[in-house]
Amino acid sequence: MNDNVLEIRNLQVVFSTEEGELRAVDGVNLDIRRGRITAIVGESGCGKSVTSFSILRLIQSPGRIAGGSILYHPRNGESVDLASLPEDADRLYDIRGGQIGMIFQEPMTALSPVHTVGNQLCEAIRLHHNIDRDAARSRAIDMLGRVGIPSPEKRIDQYPFEMSGGMRQRVVIAMALVCHPDVLIADEPTTALDVTIQAQIMRLIKDLQSDLGTSTLIITHDLGVVGQLADEVAVMYLGRVVEQGSVRDVMKRPRHPYTIGLLKSLPSLTTAGRRLPSIEGTVPSLNAIPPGCPFHPRCPFARPGLCDVGSPPEPEETGEGQSVACLRWKDVAKEIAEGVGHR
Numbered sequence: 001m002n003d004n005v006l007e008i009r010n011l012q013v014v015f016s017t018e019e020g021e022l023r024a025v026d027g028v029n030l031d032i033r034r035g036r037i038t039a040i041v042g043e044s045g046c047g048k049s050v051t052s053f054s055i056l057r058l059i060q061s062p063g064r065i066a067g068g069s070i071l072y073h074p075r076n077g078e079s080v081d082l083a084s085l086p087e088d089a090d091r092l093y094d095i096r097g098g099q100i101g102m103i104f105q106e107p108m109t110a111l112s113p114v115h116t117v118g119n120q121l122c123e124a125i126r127l128h129h130n131i132d133r134d135a136a137r138s139r140a141i142d143m144l145g146r147v148g149i150p151s152p153e154k155r156i157d158q159y160p161f162e163m164s165g166g167m168r169q170r171v172v173i174a175m176a177l178v179c180h181p182d183v184l185i186a187d188e189p190t191t192a193l194d195v196t197i198q199a200q201i202m203r204l205i206k207d208l209q210s211d212l213g214t215s216t217l218i219i220t221h222d223l224g225v226v227g228q229l230a231d232e233v234a235v236m237y238l239g240r241v242v243e244q245g246s247v248r249d250v251m252k253r254p255r256h257p258y259t260i261g262l263l264k265s266l267p268s269l270t271t272a273g274r275r276l277p278s279i280e281g282t283v284p285s286l287n288a289i290p291p292g293c294p295f296h297p298r299c300p301f302a303r304p305g306l307c308d309v310g311s312p313p314e315p316e317e318t319g320e321g322q323s324v325a326c327l328r329w330k331d332v333a334k335e336i337a338e339g340v341g342h343r
């Protein structure tokens, strides 16, 4: 079996707007390891959600996948390129919610207000599995129990509005997991919740991942969450992955100046639930992406004549476990070791 459950190669997603074609995702390469937790991290607007939506083909007009492939290697069955499946392919319906579950950034919109939690869970189960109503109900009760909902046999008959925000988010997670998907995608699953509940939900995702062996993709602003939960991390900037590797390597020895900046702005690696203070300067808009390395206007290590010309740097293996898209990563490492060169 392939070690990777998903392999994204040279993914391009564009939005056609009055200002022209905006490249929201521009050549993303990303592996999601089977049975592990992979995190995508980066400032707002860098393309985290667009990348994850592409996996389930949820990009809507005026957006479209303009190139690249998203290979899915299921636990059982044949591999498929999700990027090239027709919109109405039966396989896509089977995969959505059945083999790949998703927790959206806006969880409250994921539940129907007019149906009980039980009806929604049972409908999801019966859409993907040929089992009767009673069996679906007991599976739904079991999943509500697993996500930490007390008295699930009673709660199952409640409507979402009868529950607290934290409980509703647990229901959303139960919805995503009830069909025992191969892959769980969680896009900022806790932004709408208070800090204590955030920590509980993150713990829950981690526990369920180790109990059920689900391969998980977590999208977050928060490097604290990455440090505590994830095995692998991809750092995104302006629609590109700029650094990628194991959390241990990247957090201990970040090599891309953007990752270094993100880590420097983190108050404490053990403090979960905080938003990242921004790095000096602002993220340019997609219709004014700087030439050369897109990070150069904000990069304390940028070299005029090198970093601000030509095409964006391609990722390079460092030989230390990660890949880095920076022309000067070796010099940057040296300058940091010598304590010079950064503002």
Ligand SMILES: Nc1ncnc2c1ncn2[C@@H]1O[C@H](COP(=O)(O)OP(=O)(O)OP(=O)(O)O)[C@@H](O)[C@H]1O
Binding pocket: 015, 017, 022, 024, 042, 043, 044, 045, 046, 047, 048, 049, 050, 051, 061, 062, 063, 105, 221, 286
């Ligand atoms: N429907 C749309 N039309 C035009 N541009 C869009 C559309 N949806 C997203 N974009 C652009 O694509 C880029 C990436 O957006 P995306 O939602 O993936 O960011 P993100 O990294 O998830 O940010 P956040 O952390 O705020 O959720 C942004 O610049 C955004 O403005």
Ligand code: SF4
Binding pocket: 256, 257, 258, 293, 294, 295, 296, 297, 299, 300, 301, 302, 303, 307, 313, 325, 326, 327, 328, 329, 332
């Ligand atoms: S290529 Fe240059 S501008 Fe870009 S991150 Fe590296 S040093 Fe900074």
Ligand SMILES: [Mg+2]
Binding pocket: 048, 049, 050, 105, 187
């Ligand atoms: Mg997002």
